Amino acid sequence: MKLTKMKLAIISVLGFSLSTSALAIDLYMDSETKQLFAEDGPGRIKLGTFEKVEEKTKQNEEMAEIRNDLKNKEKDFKELEQNVVAVREANAKNDEKWFNKINLRGYTQLRYNQKLTGDRVAGQPELRSDQGDKSIRDNSNFSFRRVRLVFSGDINEYVSLYIQPDFATTNGDQNFAQLRDAYADLAFDKSHEYRIRAGQSKVPFGWENLQSSQNRLSLDRADALNSAVPSERDLGLFAYWSPTHVQKLWKDLSLKGLKTSGDYGVLGFGVYNGQSLNKDEQNDDLYMVAHATYPIELDFLGSTFNGQVLEIGADAISGKFNVNSLSKYTTSDGIVRTSAPKQDKKGNSEDRAAIHAILFPQPFGFQAEWNWGKGPALNVEDNIIERKSLRGGYVQAMYKIDKVLGTQGTLIPFIKWQHYDGPHKGAANAAYTHVEEIDFGFEWQMMKALELVMTYTMMDRTNTVNSVRSDGTSDFLGQASGDLLRTQLQWNY
Structure with missing residues (x-):
């Protein structure tokens, strides 16, 4: 559960930073001449916000690489967790052995x-x-x-x-x-x-x-x-x-x-x-x-x-x-x-x-x-x-x-x-x-x-x-x- 939450947090932060850094422009059209403008003005209608296709593709590739990297990290974490559990189980079994429970002390007069x-x-x-x-x-x-x-x-x-x-x-x-x-x-x-x-x-x-x-x-x-x-x-x-x-x-x-x-x-x-x-x-x-x-x-x-x-x-x-x-x-x-x-x-x-x-x-x-x-x-x-x-x-x-x-x-x-x-x-x-x-x-x-x-x-x-x-x-x-x-x-x- 902790690993999944961590992954989502990393993706959210990275995704936000990439989306804000991508090049995006607002386009406007003159209602009479039908000419396109990058700035708002009299008689101009906003068509929407547009990004360059090559920038979006690059962003998607970076996100895919991050996802793959996180999947590999998650796999490594799972293997580490399994190893820790195995070591604990081995130690518990070893502690049950009689020679690990016997204390030796003494004194001489x-x-x-x-x-x-x-x-x-x-x-x-x-x-x-x-x-x-x-x-x-x-x-x-x-x-x-x-x-x-x-x-x-x-x-x-x-x-x-x-x-x-x-x-x-x-x-x-x-x-x-x-x-x-x-x-x-x-x-x-x-x-x-x-x-x-x-x-x-x-x-x-x-x-x-x-x-x-x-x-x-x-x-x-x-x-x-x-x-x-x-x-x-x-x-x-x-x-x-x-x-x-x-x-x-x-x-x-x-x-x-x-x-x-x-x-x-x-x-x-x-x-x-x-x-x-x-x-x-x-x-x-x-x-x-x-x-x-x-x-x-x-x-x-x-x-x-x-x-x-x-x-x-x-x-x-x-x-x-x-x-x-x-x-x-x-x-x-x-x-x-x-x-x-x-x-x-x-x-x-x-x-x-x-x-x-x-x-x-x-x-x-x-x-x-x-x-x-x-x-x-x-x-x-x-x-x-x-x-x-x-x-x-x-x-x-x-x-x-x-x-x-x-x-x-x-x-x-x-x-x-x-x-x-x-x-x-x-x-x-x-x-x-x-x-x-x-x-x-x-x-x-x-x-x-x-x-x-x-x-x-x-x-x-x-x-x-x-x-x-x-x-x-x-x-x-x-x-x-x-x-x-x-x-x-x-x-x-």
Whole structure:
């Protein structure tokens, strides 16, 4: 349509210019003498306007040439339009291919720990961490805490995938690889308000457990909640509901550089094996989990709270966990057990409930979680795995300083206190532990690609690693304390 209108406009303009430029004369005839004149006068009758035949013929030839030229141009335009359509169709088909929809990103964390007090005291247990940084043992050292690659993307409007391997140092091994996440999100609508997550993913219990290690301020998750889901992940099915306006709020917080826990739904429910990451199910009972959280904008409280967001929620899990029992172990008082602990009838049963509240730092922030329940734990005196009470959590305060030292970087100083009395079901014999720990330090986000964390940590925790010293004493279940200086350099890509 546009091409035709353009052609008519060109023809009209050209035709007008040619007709006005052609030689034309008016002829008049004297009524008495019948003589012809080129000018009007008395007794003269106008016969009409006349053009030279040769000029008209030339004009017609020029118009015909223009018409032919326009026809050729129109043909060229049509061919060009067809080529553009063909290229667009080819690109659309190419975009549908899976390898054009997969994104690759990742991050690496290099740590260094320097023990300052409390380690290698004769006759005393060494300071070790089971659920946290496994490099806290024996020597001050460098280690790769995480080396992650993330493959993710939308297969179509309803199906998304996420795969995350890890190549970090663990248990003293410098060459190690494991699968952390491998799941598909199956959405029931294009806005992904309702979806099912199938595969190996984080279990939606707690808030800090769900927060990526790439985003978390403190170097390790709190034992009290992490002990509920060792390595935070398991294999199962999880259903999530995330209203569009909440999805937008979480994205807006992330764009501001604030550290959310990710989108695990305003409401979430699921069933999973329960034996923790990359391990086969060991009984006929699946774990069940329920998750609820909601971010609230505090603008209604007045200008002081403009932009502030408070997120609150609660979680619960229930299931049975088969404990990894040692056939021989030494207690903290030096008694050698030559048989694995027995397990009473309900000794592997676990039930927990948790609550959380997070005020995102704008600039001041606050974070707290607590959980209660019962779970499988070792009774050292009777050498039996039985159901015991547990409780614990953490409180953390932080302050966000933008454009630190006149740069675009961000500095977030923080302090965190954690407490836990309860079993670590993922440790040998589900050792019952007592943890008191204070971290204070800072995270410096120098740029999007580079972050530095430094903390001073005061630890008092039960050692859950079974070992016997040369003097016959045991580290197992011994209480160890000490101070550490910890640093982590993280680069994102």
